[in-house]
Amino acid sequence: MTIVFVSVFGLIIGSFLNVVIYRIPEHKSIVYPSSRCPYCNTEIKPYDNIPVLSYIILRGRCRACGRHISLRYPVIELLTGVLFAGIYIKYGLALDLPVLFILTAGLVAVAFIDIDHRIIPNVITYPGIVLGFASSFFTGINSPVGSISGIAAGAGILLATAYIYKAVAGVEGMGMGDVKLMAMLGAFLGWEAVLFIVVMSAFIGSAAGIFLVIFAGKGRRYAVPFGPFISMAAILYLFYGQGIIAIYLRTIGYA
Secondary structure (H helix, E strand, O other): OHHHHHHHHHHHHHHHHHHHHHHHHHOOOOOOOOOEOOOOOOEOOHHHOOOOHHHHHOOOEOOOOOOEOOOHHHHHHHHHHHHHHHHHHHHOOOOOHHHHHHHHHHHHHHHHHHHHHOOOOHHHHHHHHHHHHHHOOOOOOOOHHHHHHHHHHHHHHHHHHHHHHHHHHOOOOOOHHHHHHHHHHHHHHOHHHHHHHHHHHHHHHHHHHHHHHHHOOOOOOOOOOOHHHHHHHHHHHHHHHHHHHHHHHHHOOOO
């Protein structure tokens, strides 16, 4: 029953994230007005705003104007619900759980905003850095010293990478939003996690870039937003990071 409750809670948060993803880049309030159809601006009634279920009942269309509503809305709701359930299964009912839920929700929002607008909003990363550091005083995720070192490592590694890439390639490789996102992850998870996330996001991003060049006809200089890859690597760390690191250390003979 707890898993069901957590999953439903995740679906509700996913519905809210749809609002965040749409409104923050437009500099609009995420609280007021209530949700509306993006086409006819009709207010969506509560019974038409039930995560996933309303989309199925309405067959993906607005009740007022009949226009098709993007499938991405229920996908984000389902994704958040599944991630929240997975986080609960992985970490249990611990004091860390609300912090991990907040971090996960922030990563989902960041990934889709960056896909849509090629930006990572400061309104997410700056409070995230503060919250990550504050949480290190009362959770087992990180220590205050680990949080500070994580912030420095996250920002420093990506900032150095960005400067080196620009010097070599002559173009911007990543923006300051990516740097602040890595600082936020360092604040929550520490410097060890930062190293894992940097390596894995580069690997995932490279694989995606090769796929786009070969199969999607994109040029080698096609700008791929890096935020989604950082988010995916961070979520991978939350679920499997320690295990992957242990396997790697055993492989090279350090464990």
